[in-house]
Amino acid sequence: MEQLIENKLIKADKTFSEWRKVPFEKKQKLIAKAAEILKNNSEKFGRIITTEMNKPISESIAEVEKCALMMNYYAEADNILRPEKIESEFSYSEVHYVPKGVILGVMPWNFPFWQVLRFAVPAMLAGNTVVLKHASICFGSGNAIEEVFLEAGFPEGVFQNLEVGHKAVKEILEHDAVKGVSLTGSGKAGGEVASIAGLNIKKSLLELGGSDAFIIFDDADLDEAAKAGVKSRLQNCGQTCTAAKRFIIDEKIEDEFLPKFIEEYKTYAVGDPLNKETKLAGMARPDLADELEAQFNRALENGAEIIIPLERISENEFKPGLIRVQEGNPILKEELFGPLGMIMIAKNDNEALQMANDIPFGLSNSVWTKKADRQLFFIENLESGTVNINRMTSSDPRFPFGGSKASGYGTELSLLALKEFVTARTIVGN
Numbered sequence: 001m002e003q004l005i006e007n008k009l010i011k012a013d014k015t016f017s018e019w020r021k022v023p024f025e026k027k028q029k030l031i032a033k034a035a036e037i038l039k040n041n042s043e044k045f046g047r048i049i050t051t052e053m054n055k056p057i058s059e060s061i062a063e064v065e066k067c068a069l070m071m072n073y074y075a076e077a078d079n080i081l082r083p084e085k086i087e088s089e090f091s092y093s094e095v096h097y098v099p100k101g102v103i104l105g106v107m108p109w110n111f112p113f114w115q116v117l118r119f120a121v122p123a124m125l126a127g128n129t130v131v132l133k134h135a136s137i138c139f140g141s142g143n144a145i146e147e148v149f150l151e152a153g154f155p156e157g158v159f160q161n162l163e164v165g166h167k168a169v170k171e172i173l174e175h176d177a178v179k180g181v182s183l184t185g186s187g188k189a190g191g192e193v194a195s196i197a198g199l200n201i202k203k204s205l206l207e208l209g210g211s212d213a214f215i216i217f218d219d220a221d222l223d224e225a226a227k228a229g230v231k232s233r234l235q236n237c238g239q240t241c242t243a244a245k246r247f248i249i250d251e252k253i254e255d256e257f258l259p260k261f262i263e264e265y266k267t268y269a270v271g272d273p274l275n276k277e278t279k280l281a282g283m284a285r286p287d288l289a290d291e292l293e294a295q296f297n298r299a300l301e302n303g304a305e306i307i308i309p310l311e312r313i314s315e316n317e318f319k320p321g322l323i324r325v326q327e328g329n330p331i332l333k334e335e336l337f338g339p340l341g342m343i344m345i346a347k348n349d350n351e352a353l354q355m356a357n358d359i360p361f362g363l364s365n366s367v368w369t370k371k372a373d374r375q376l377f378f379i380e381n382l383e384s385g386t387v388n389i390n391r392m393t394s395s396d397p398r399f400p401f402g403g404s405k406a407s408g409y410g411t412e413l414s415l416l417a418l419k420e421f422v423t424a425r426t427i428v429g430n
Contacts, residue, residue: 001171008160012102012129013177015157020099020127024079027125034152035071038064038113045113048140050273053109053284054316055236058276067117070397070413074121080415081126081422094427099127100203101179103421104172106133106193108185109284110239110337112141118395119182119205120145122417124158128179132161133172137284139163170196180204180421184241187360187406205410205420207241210363210403211335212384212393213356214244215346218252220368220390226260232366232392234268234320237283238339242364242386242393245335246325246342248352254345258307262322265308265341270317282316283338289316292338299323299331299342310340332359349377357383362404364393 038045046060055063081097103123107115112134120130134142142161149159162172166189173181173196180203183193190206197204214232216225232244249257271278283289289312296310303326310321320339325331327344336342346352356365364386367378379387385403386393395401401413411417 001168001175002164005162005164005168005172006175008131008162009102009172009175009177011157012131012160015155016099016101016127016129019124019129019155019158022127024081024125027127028075028077030149030153031071031121031125032075034148034154035068035075037148037151038071039068042068045141045144047274048144049112050281052112052138052140054273054282056271056273056275056278056281058278059236063111063114067113070114070118071121073397074125077125077415077418080418083427088428090428091430092427096425096427097126097419097422098425100421100423101128102177103128103130104133104169104178104181105130106169106181106183106185106189107135107138109135109138110236110241112138113145115184116142116145118401118412119184120159122412123182123421124154126418126420126422128421129157130159131172131178132159133164133166133169134161136165169193173197173202174200178202182410182412182420183207185209190408203421205412206408207401207403207410207412208361208406208408209241209335209337210361210384210407211245211332211359212242212361212364212366213246213248213382214366214393215248215352215356215368215378216253216257217250217349217352217367217369217371217374219370219374220253221370222253222257222260224390225368226257226264228366228392229261230264230268232394233341234265234280234339237281238320238341239284239288239337242395244341244366244393246332246344246355246359248344248346248355250352251345251347258343262308265320265322268320268339270313270319280320280339282314283318284316286315288338289318292318292336292340295331295334295336296321296323296340299325299329302329302331304329304331304342307343327355327358335361349374353378353381357381360406363407364388364395364403366391366393 049060273281311319
C-alpha cells in the first residue's frame with residue numbers, strides 16, 4: 001500500500017477515537033454548516049459535476065441542492081442513537097449504539113456528490129469516520145466534498161478522499177483500521193467487494209442498481225404518466241439506478257398512451273451540458289456508450305423491435321432509443337444504463353406484475369393507477385425496495401432507500417441509515 005494511503009487510513013482511525021465522542025448535536029451543527037456551503041455554491045459544484053461526467057448543468061445544480069436538503073434533514077433529525085432503556089429485572093438494562101470506526105465508501109460517477117453524501121453523512125453523524133474511493137473520473141468531486149467538510153469545521157480525518165484506482169479497494173478494505181464498506185455500483189463490483197468484506201468479517205452495504213418497471217393502467221392520468229416516464233428514463237442521460245427502464249403498458253391503452261409517450265420522448269435532444277436549457281447530454285464515457293450500443297444490438301438479435309432507433313451521433317452521444325421487448329429476451333436480465341427504454345404490453349394486472357418481478361433486480365418500481373385495490377395489489381406484491389404510486393422513481397431523504405434481490409442490501413437515507421454502521425451493544429447486569 002502506498003504510504004500516503006496508509007497515512008490517511010491511520011489518520012482516519014486516530015480521528016475516529018475523538019470524533020465518536022463529539023456530541024450528536026454538535027455533529028449536526030457541522031452538517032448544517034456543510035449544507036449551507038453546498039447550497040450557496042451549488043453552481044460552482046454543479047460545474048465540477050458537469051465537467052467530469054457530462055450531466056446537464058441544471059441537473060448537476062439540482063443534485064448539489066438535493067444534497068444540501070438531505071444534509072439539513074440529518075442536521076435536524078431526532079437522535080435515535082441515544083442509549084435505550086429496556087424494562088427488566090436488572091439495574092443495568094440498556095442498548096447502546098456504538099459506531100464501528102473507519103468506513104470505506106466505494107462510489108460511482110453518475111451522481112458524484114449525491115451518492116457520496118447519501119452514504120457519508122449518516123455514517124459520520126453516527127460517529128464513524130469515512131474514506132472515499134470515488135470513480136476515477138470524479139476525483140475532482142471527491143476533493144471538493146472533502147474541502148466542504150473542512151470549511152464547515154469538521155476535524156481533519158473525519159472525511160478523506162483517496163485518489164486510488166479500483167485495484168486498491170481490496171487492500172484498503174483489508175486494512176485493520178477499516179471496519180466496513182458501502183458500495184454503489186455494478187453487481188460484479190458489489191459481489192467482489194462483499195466477498196472481501198465477508199472474508200474479513202466486516203460489514204457491507206450494497207446498492208447495485210436496477211431495471212425498474214414503470215407500469216401504466218387504463219385509469220391513470222396518461223399525460224402525466226407519459227411526461228414522468230420519459231423524464232425518469234432520460235434524466236442524467238438514462239444513467240440512473242432508479243430510472244424507469246421497462247415500461248409495462250396495459251394493452252387497453254396501448255394505442256392511446258404510446259403516441260403520447262413517443263411524442264414526449266422525442267422532445268429530448270442532445271445539447272451542450274453547460275447550457276441550462278439542455279435536458280439531455282452525452283454519456284459519461286465512450287466505453288459506456290459502446291456497451292449500451294452492444295446491448296441494443298443484442299436485444300434486436302433476440303427479437304426486440306425498434307420503436308425509435310438508438311442513433312449514435314458522437315463517441316458518447318445518442319439520440320434516445322425505444323424498443324418493444326417480449327418476455328424471454330435476455331436483455332431483460334441486464335441493466336440498460338443509458339438513453340434506451342423498453343416497452344412491454346400486459347394483458348392484465350397479473351401479467352403486469354409477473355413481467356415486473358421476472359428480473360434479477362428489485363430497486364424502485366412505479367405504478368400508475370387511481371384504483372385503491374389495484375394500488376394495494378402492487379404494493380403488496382412488487383419485489384422492490386421502493387414502490388412509487390403515481391410518481392416517478394426517485395429517492396427522498398425522509399424515506400429508507402435500498403434494494404432487494406440483485407439490487408443489493410442495506411438501508412441508505414431516513415433515520416434507519418444512522419444504524420447501518422453501528423453495533424447495538426447490550427449493557428445488562430446488577
